[in-house]
Amino acid sequence: MAPKVGLFIPCYVDQLFPQVGIATLKILEHFGVKVDYPESQTCCGQPMANTGCTNEVGPLAKRFVDIFKPYDAVVCPSGSCVSMVTHHYDEYFQNDADYENLKGKTYEFTDYLTSVLGVKQFSGRFPHKVGLHQSCHGLRELRLASSSEVVGEPFGNARALLESIEGVEITQLQRPDECCGFGGTFSVAEEAVSCMMGEDRVHDHEQAGTEVLTALDMSCLMHLNGIIRRQNKPIRVMHISEIFAECL
């Protein structure tokens, strides 16, 4: 029997970027996965956790585990929300079998595609210069790609998947994995630094010739796109699932 996947669509993606959820769903179904979207899900609690308000996170963490425990796997098109669940929920559960179990089967979307489904390439064409923004939580918490600080062989499945698409040329950045400056509530609390960081990221992509800017996280892209649109830069922003969906 095909595994049953619970689709975890972060609250802000649900409300603001439905196309990302739709693309994710389309791709999973394309590869024969049976997807269920539990309607009672809302937010994993990351904004509260990052502000230090753990009392406010607890109930949301418990809800999350209750909602998603029946599935064979949980898949989410956002590295940072996955990292919240798999790396920062421990303090809300003590020896909780349901949580321990869930932790091991919650995947970032491209990670699920490559390491569980074994997808190696997409058949379509995407004739663009693509800039890959390496979102920090996917990189340095989930270890979905090698980070520039750590010594070792470079790796990165999402990048390899993108490169497999005909016509895609990945642009070379001067700072391959610097933070975009979103950082959740940081983007508002430290507005000046956050925007300067975002501007610098956009500039790095601009000089590298990026036409389409993509990432595994819509939150980074929301921030970067806010700057791109305010400054009228000719860069199009797409979540990686949207690029894949175009190549089906």
Next chain:
Amino acid sequence: MPSHPQLAAEFIQDKDRAHWHDQSLWFVRSKRDKAAQQLPEWELLREQASQIKQHTVSRLPDLLEEFERNATARGVHVHWARNATEHNEIVHGILKKHNVSRVVKSKSMLTEECHLNPYLERHGIEIIDTDLGERIVQMQNMPPSHIVMPAIHIKKEEIGELFHEKLGTEKGATDPQYLTEAARQHLRQKFIQAEAGITGVNFAIAETGGFVVCTNEGNADLGTSLNKLHIACMGIEKLIPRAGDLSVFLRLLARSATGQPITTYSSHFHGPAPGQEMHIVLLDNGRSEISGSDEFRRSLNCIRCAACMNTCPVYRRSGGYSYSNTVPGPIGSILGPARDPKANSTLPFACSLCGSCTDVCPVKIDLHHQLLTWRKEIRVKGFLPFSKRLSMKMMSWMMQVPRLYKLGGKMARWIVPKLPRFLLYNRLNDWGKQRELPEFPKQSFREWMKQNHDKQ
């Protein structure tokens, strides 16, 4: 105390300077990357260093006693200071006993932490920082803005102006070589006139009772060998158990700090030379308290290489002074609140949680996790602003009731696109100062699911 966001915004107002600061430090970070990449065993070294330090901190009292025994046996006077005041009094006492009125100092962040300079100056003692960068900020009457490159925030034109005023160099001169030469002549005088030398300590070795000071300018050697009195000031966490451990740290320190294979001078001190007197002041100043905390103990692993600052995208753009703390950047944002959580309550939030500091740290301190833990502590201690607490409370409450969440989203998606710009983009909307809001879609994902997917 002004908050980090406020001071950061002021620094960034001068965009050119902020860019220049960011790029200077990024250059150092890139050099560090190259130096680290050249050692295939880099990650192994980090692991070793981390384990040695963890072991040291867990046995700190015993090892410190061992150090004291061995140092004393070598003729070193060992002193213990619980806090900054005691530290300064001890140093002053030693100087007074020797009738010293002129002191040269080689870079020591510990004495910055204790505000030793103003203390001694108040007591009529001239104290001159001999590290070029430190001397520059000292002339400006400012603290260092970085722990390894104290004057990294100052441009050479500004140094030219300063030296013209203080050292009588030609007006408008900016040639680094010329300026350095002028500083060297000036410092040479100070070295000759001095009657005592103060240094910091990079590593003290329990097994031998000796200690090591790393500098690039050789000023620790000059300052201590030219006169009869050497006072070394060290934080108790600078200890390592064995002389054999030193190689691990010396290889990591300079590469992490500046990308050099090793610092130009690693001076080993094992007791006074004939006719000299050597003192070492061991300072606690909150460190033993940190060593008792499961959450923050690992921050004592720090060897003050500054790699976390150089890599930190926030530090690079906001400058060292925005932290209002002797040690800025990620590690400073952990140590600062440990000393005074109220005054430093915004520091743990001066971080986008990108985790680069954790990956770069040569002793594997999980810096960004500790910053996150500090945020909780700040909340528990009641130093999180009410507005933030309230908004998180409301958000959590709404997220626990899916119907409310759906309604809230629907209303926002209906209303926001209809609002005139001035209502959306105003003083109250920090997001919108330099960014557009996302374009609100007609339908949420869940609405789309209901209409298009679940019906099939």
